[in-house]
Amino acid sequence: xxxxxxxxxxxxxxxxxxxxxxxxxxxxxxxxxxxxxxxxxxxxxxxxxxxxxxxxxxxxxxxxxxxxxxxxxxxxxxxxxxxxxxxxxxxxxx
Numbered sequence: 001x002x003x004x005x006x007x008x009x010x011x012x013x014x015x016x017x018x019x020x021x022x023x024x025x026x027x028x029x030x031x032x033x034x035x036x037x038x039x040x041x042x043x044x045x046x047x048x049x050x051x052x053x054x055x056x057x058x059x060x061x062x063x064x065x066x067x068x069x070x071x072x073x074x075x076x077x078x079x080x081x082x083x084x085x086x087x088x089x090x091x092x093x094x
Contacts, residue, residue: 005046006069008033014070015082017055017062032056052086063087 006014009024018024024043027033031041034054047053051066064083074082 005048007043008035008040008045008047009043011047011066011069012055014073016074016076016079017057027055027057030056053083 009018009021009028012018012024012027013021018027028040028043028045031039033040033056035045035047035051047066047069049066049068053062053064053066055062055064063086065086066083068082070082
């Protein structure tokens with residue numbers, strides 16, 4: 001499955017970018033995530049190793065590069081093995 005990619009909602013949950021799988025689905029369907037510059041508005045959009053994601057979170061927008069696709073939710077200490085931060089979080093003015 002790692003060669004084919006992974007659903008973006010599963011990736012967000014496995015990488016601890018969302019607290020629950022349903023929240024990950026909501027974030028993915030909101031239309032605010034960008035994957036390599038293209039807008040994502042479906043929870044079943046595929047993420048592959050090497051993709052650059054721009055993810056809006058309550059703490060700010062995070063830009064990160066996918067380095068691996070974990071088969072299950074990783075421990076907090078191992079999050080650095082799943083993605084690398086391309087740009088530090090910046091806050092969204094609302």
